[in-house]
Structures are given as C-alpha cells and as structure tokens.
Amino acid sequence: MKYVRLLLAAALLALALALGAAAGPAAADSTDPTVAVSPKKAGAGHDITVTGQGWKPGTLLTLLICGQNAIGGTNSCANAGGRAATTDAHGAFSRQMPVTEPPKPCPCVVHVATVMGDPVVVDAPFVVAGHPVAPLPTRTTGGRLAVLSARLEGSSGLLTWFGAPPQRTLVITVGNLGSDPAKDPVFQVGTSHGVYAPLWEDQPWHGTVQPGAKQQIRIPVELAAGAHGDYTVSLRYGGKVLATNPWSVGRPWGVTLFWLLLCVVVPSALFRIGMAVVNRLRPRAPATAAAVPDNTPTSTHTLPWFAPGASPPAHRKEPSS
Template identity: 55%
Template sequence: MVAAPAVPAARAAAPQRPVPAARLAALFLVVVALILAGGAPAVAAEGKPAVELSLREVAKGTEITVAGTGWRPRTLLTLLVCGQNMIGGTNSCANSDGRAVSTDDTGRFGKQLPVVAPPKPCPCVVAVATVTGDQAQVLAPLTITDHPVAALPSQTGTARLAVLAAARLDGEDGVLTWFGAPPTRTLVVTVGNLGSAPVKDPLFQVGTAHGVFAPVWEERQWRGTIAPGQKARVELDVGLTAGAHGDYAVSLKYGEKVLAVQPWGVDRPYGVTLFWILLCLVIPAAVFRIGMAVVDRVRPRTGAGGRHRGASRIPEAAAAVTAKLPRIPGHPPDRPVRAARPPKRAPGTPAAPAPETTTAALPWFTPENAPGAQTTQTSAPSEKSSTTKGHS
C-alpha cells in the first residue's frame, strides 16, 4: 500500500493575511506624507474648485506652478497675475502674460505661470477663472517681493448690469395646464457687470403684460455676486394666473432699466371647454333619468299586473273568452257582454249573411259533461222501429 504524501503543517494551517488592515495603514501613511509635504494641491471641499501655488512669495520673473482640483472636466481656464486683489476686474491684471489651460477628465490641471508685475500695486493674487460654461473663479494670494504695496481702494464705484445674450423662456405646459392650471416658465438670461463695483445678490423685477396692457412687476432676487467685468447666468421663475391664454410679454428690469423683453404665447385651455360641454350634456341626461324614475314610482297602478304596460288588457281578453262558455248551474251570472252593432248597409244592398259563431270550449270541459247537467230522454225506443244493420 502506497501512503499518501503528507501535507506540510505550515501550508495546512496557514493563517489568512490581514489585507484590509495593511491597506488602511498604507493609505494612512500616504495621507500623512502628503500633509507633511505641504506642496501638493489642496483638495476641493464638497467638489468646489480649489487652487494651490508651488510658491507663495516670489520675485518678478520667476515661474511658479499653479495646480487645481475640483473643476469641471474638459474646461478651459485662464491664469492671471493681478494686483489690488483684482478689485476693478481684469484691468488690474497682467493680461498679456496670462496663460490658458484645460482640465482633464477628473477636473484637475497643472500649469507653469510666469510672475510679472501687474499694473496695480499689491496685495496681489493669481486669478483662475473659467472661460466657457458656468462661471467659476478662485483667487490665490501671492506676494511679489519687489513690487510696491498699497492700501486697497474703497469700492465706491457703480454697478452696471447689461444683457450679454438673448433671453429665453425654458419649460413646457403639462396636462394640468391644458385644464386651466397656471402656466409657468423659467426666464434665463446672461448678464455682465460693466461697472467698477461688484454686484451682490441683485434684485430684479419681472413683469408680465397681456396684449397691449402695461406689465405687472414682481420682485425676484438672484443669489450670487457678479464681480466687475464678469458675467453670470440668471434664472428667474415666471408664472401666470389660472386659465391664462393669449399673447404675453415677459420683461426683466434692474433698477430703472429694462434689460430684456421676451414674448410668450400661451395656448387656450381646451380641457376646460371640453369639461363644460360634457357637463351640459351629462346633467340634463341625469335629470331626465331621475325624473322618469320618480314618475314611474308615483304613478297609479291598475290591478295586480299594473307593473307592465298593457297589463289592463289581460282581464278584458279573459272576460271575452269566458263569456262564450256555457253557464254552470248554481254559478252567478257574469256581466253581460254587449254585442257589437252591425255595420250600416246602403239602400238596395242585400243583407250580408250572418257570420257563424262558434263556441269555444275548453279541452277538458264540454256542455254535455258539465257539472250538474241533466240529460233526459224524450221517448223510449219503440219496438216497431226497425233497425237496419245491413242487407240480410
């Protein structure tokens, strides 16, 4: 007998490796190393754009690395060195020495940016802003050692908003609107700040006008800040009264200036018309049915068979049949039936023969065997009477 090879004890009782714990420990060490290094780009909180500079204090002519995270994927960005914390818009930035960069699929980017003297004194910043799509901007503080520093000017300028793109109304009518529900839309317009002061939480006025009438204005506040030289997409809700239809005009006003006017054609609520037509047909029909039911309940009945029409004719037909039957002795006489008058004949016309009358008899009842009927024989048979049964 050949013995089976023995399994090594170490292989048979090998303990499982703590893979999850090892991975957690390695990840913890990597995070600690990144925090101690301090040069890695900051992670955006809750998906917000963030910018990190490789150097925070440099001299003019030095190149720094600008890295960002949390931006929209495949988005074009601009990098500028600006003075006075970019108060006054891009007029305080070195626009000719700026750089452009696109984010990758994860919203990250990295770009070399030369540090040049901005047209305004410091405090200076590196401004990173989107070029297309939704507006997003991040300012990273930067100290330029050989550039003058001055106090920030007071923001006493005026804000001036203007429409940069044609306004439009977004939204569609639903089934309830077809039955008279209030129609609603969203007014979308792109505005830009052409002034020298930022606009924070601007208060717009939205007006709706029907036909040639004056618009009725309602206040709508937009949450956000529009810096000088920047643009923003503004979305405001617009609604009409229930059952509204026809040609309307939606106007947008900021301050005393009307920024945009957008026409709005509202269809007639044909569901309401259909409802009233059906109501005018159903209610009369229901009233008619109820009235007929009441009349059928309160009308007088004739006899036991008065539930059906023509039931009163059944006793008359039965009386006409029983009147022709022979009378039973001891039975009270029935009501005499009046004979019909013969039709009048013209003079000189022979009288028509009287019609033969036949007495209807029940199949189980004949006058000869009626109860109480007596049959009498007038005479006995005579002996002299001959009975011929045939030839002898």
C-alpha cells in the first residue's frame, strides 16, 4: 500500500510539471506587446530610442510619429521620418529614429504597427517639443457596429487601361450589436500594396443604424493614377479592422503602347523633316546643252508633211512621146 501511494504521488508530480511546462509558452505568447520611448519628450531633429517587448519573433514593424493620437491613421503621421524594425527571437526590438513633426497637432504618439500578418498596433505617448497642441476631434457615434459582409464592386474601363486612377465601391453590410443607435459613423478605409502598411482615410457615412438593425453602406475607393498589382482594401471602425478585401489591378498597357508609338512616330517625323530640309538646301547643278559629236551629220532627212486626212498624190508614169 505504501508503494502504491508513492507511485501515485510521483505520477501527480510529473503531471503537474508537464502542465506547467505546457502553460509556460502559452502564457508567454498571451503577453500583450508593449512599446516604450526614451526620452519621452524631444524636439525636431533629435533622436529617440523606441523599444518593445512581447511581440511575435521575427515580426516586421513600422515606427511612425503621429499627431492627434494617430486617430486619423497614417495620414496623421510623419511618414517621411518613419523607420522599420524586426523583432528578435524573444519578440523584442530596439530602434533609434529621428524626431519629425507630424502633419497634425499633438497630442502625439509613437505608432508601432505590424506590416504583415495579423494587424497589431501599439501607440506610446510622446511629446514633440515646439509642435502645436489641439484638442482631439470628438466622435459621438454610439452603438457597436460589426461588418456582416464586404465586397468590392466595379470594373476597370478604357481610361484605366491608359493610366486613369482605378476605382471601386466597397459595399459593406453592418449590424448594430449595441444598445445605442450609431449615428453618422465615421469609417476608415485603407489601401495597401505589397508589404507596405495601409494608408487610412476617413469615410463618414450620414445616417443612423438602430440597435439590432442592419444597413448596407457603399464607400468609394480609389487608387493613384497608373497603379497596378495586388492591393488590399481594409475597413476600420473604432480602431479595429473589420474587413479586408483583395484587389488585383491590371497593368495599364495603354500607357506602354502610347510610349512605343511615340518612340516610333517622333523619330520618323524628325527624319522626314530633316531630309526635306537637306533636299531644299542642297546646291543644284546648272543645266547645260548636250554636246554634239563631230561625226554626227548636220543634215537630217524628214518625211514629207501631209495634212490630216490627205493622202500623198499618186505617182503616174508620163506617156512617152
């Protein structure tokens, strides 16, 4: 009986150790990512150090200084002064970046976001010395909206084939899961190409979604002129990405055809103009009479001339006397 109790205690101890080892990595993975800035206040032209912990290992991040607490997306950030960083095997990073004044007034933050994979965003407060400060815009929309379906509608036309900006319509069906009506909600639509972070733009919608009701909303989406390749259209509301849709844009071959024709027509026209100018300016040789050889006879025999319709007189033989 004693040996049975010892074996049971050893089995329970091994099970507890196994559960602890299994729970350790899970607890580490569940740690929320953090970002710290040193120093917390600096003027334009100085350098700051941005550090982070708790991120996924080997994750590519973008670091930006943004105004208005980055509520306007990357449009509120100093994109020219941004930096990129990659987390190490422990999910940490450290990166120096210059202080650049954002296009929007403070309160400012250091905006750290993932480039690929699941969108993760962490903002760390930061003070840009000497930069204007203004109150944040208020958005009293209420409600709690969720996207039930999202799709892109539209097609490219002839002008897009010649480099016009591609346009689509993002059609979403939202439902209000909250107990308050959502009045005049402001959505954010972002377009990203490749590994670049999306550029967010505010898209207000005028109307009210009652609690428990559904509403179809159409939002226009436009890319830059000449854009082509694989894009991703994302919809964000309340700081959360609610939907993403792929968008494959064909290459504007009309622009290539135009340049090819231009490279053929312009040299041909210049060549013809140059040949015409050379032909006009070329000196002409004076006209001279053809020399007559010495052995050429001076007299020529010509046939008798007869009037039209007349016949030559018949030669009659005179009678001899």
